[in-house]
Amino acid sequence: MNLPLPVAVGVWVVLGVVLLLLVLVGRRRLVSRTRQSVPAPPAPPADLGELRLGPIDATYVSSTLTGDWLARVGAHSLGDRSTARVSVHDAGVLVERGGAPAVFAPKDALRGVGLAPGMAGKYVGADGLVVVTWEDPAAGDVAAVTLDTGLRTRLATDRSRLVDAVRHLMTSAPAPKDPQ
Numbered sequence: 001m002n003l004p005l006p007v008a009v010g011v012w013v014v015l016g017v018v019l020l021l022l023v024l025v026g027r028r029r030l031v032s033r034t035r036q037s038v039p040a041p042p043a044p045p046a047d048l049g050e051l052r053l054g055p056i057d058a059t060y061v062s063s064t065l066t067g068d069w070l071a072r073v074g075a076h077s078l079g080d081r082s083t084a085r086v087s088v089h090d091a092g093v094l095v096e097r098g099g100a101p102a103v104f105a106p107k108d109a110l111r112g113v114g115l116a117p118g119m120a121g122k123y124v125g126a127d128g129l130v131v132v133t134w135e136d137p138a139a140g141d142v143a144a145v146t147l148d149t150g151l152r153t154r155l156a157t158d159r160s161r162l163v164d165a166v167r168h169l170m171t172s173a174p175a176p177k178d179p180q
Contacts (some may be wrong), residue, residue, distance in 0.1 A: 037142065037143075037145060038065075038075050038076065038147070039136055039138055039143075039144065039145065040076050041076060041101075041103055041104060042104055042106060042109075042136075043102075043104065044094055044102055048087075048089035048090070048091045048092075048094060049089050049091045050089065051088075051089055052088040052090065052168070052169060053087065053088040053161060054085070054086055054087030054088055054162075054165075055085040055087040056086045056087070056153055056154075056155075056158045056161075057084075057085060057153070058083075058084045058085070058086050058095075058130075058151045058152055058153045058154060058158075059081065059082070059083060059084060059152040059154075060082050060083070060084040060100075060103070060149075060151060061081055061120065061122045061150035061151065061152055062078065062079045062080070062081060062119065062149075062150055063078040063079065063147045063148065063149045063150070064120050065145065065147065066111075066133055066146040066147060066148050067148075069118070069119035069120060069150075070120060071120075072120040073147065076101070077097075077100045077101060078103070078147070078149075079120070080100050082097040082099055082100050083097070083098040084096060084097045084098065084151065086151055086162060088162070088165040088169055090169075091106060091107055092104055092107045092110065092169070093105040093166060095149065103149060105134035105149070106134075106137075107169055107170070109135045109137065110132070110133070110166065110169065110170045111133040111134055111135060112133040112170075113130065113131065113132050113133065113162075113166040113167055114130075114131055114163065115127035115128075115130060115159060115163065116131045117129070119131065119148065119150045120150070122152070124152060127159075128152060128159075129150045129152050130150070130151045130152075130163055131148050131149065132148070132149045132166060133146060133147070134146070135147075
């Protein structure tokens with residue numbers, strides 16, 4: 001069946017618009033669903049303390065619910081892939097994302113760190129992602145939830161350095177307080 005060119009182009013345009021609308025509706029539903037179960041991440045403190053590592057250039061892959069690396073969190077832009085600069089400070093892990101709010105995992109909220117081959121739509125194989133597990137604290141009427149945040153460092157050698165720095169931060173004792 002040969003359709004005239006204007007009709008064929010019109011059919012493809014309508015099909016493209018319908019597919020775009022389906023993607024946008026699905027994304028809106030993901031954001032709505034996860035906003036009810038995932039609190040907004042804490043803002044980075046004014047004083048991050050001593051810089052332990054970084055900043056390291058990376059790609060912020062996404063954040064997912066811990067244990068289910070396909071359960072991407074759409075709320076608070078946590079599921080949006082972006083360029084990032086990751087740094088480890090005495091106060092925690094800071095992920096400064098291009099075009100999106102920074103993600104800050106406080107030292108006390110860190111639960112684990114490791115390497116993985118992929119998560120939520122990004123598979124790189126051979127332990128190519130650094131996955132930081134942390135607890136997003138409760139906010140308002142939304143309970144705390146544990147998240148996995150995936151980062152793909154630009155340089156392969158930075159992966160092990162980042163994992164080591166986060167592990168060291170997790171095991172280090174808190175700084176002694178000034179007796180007054």
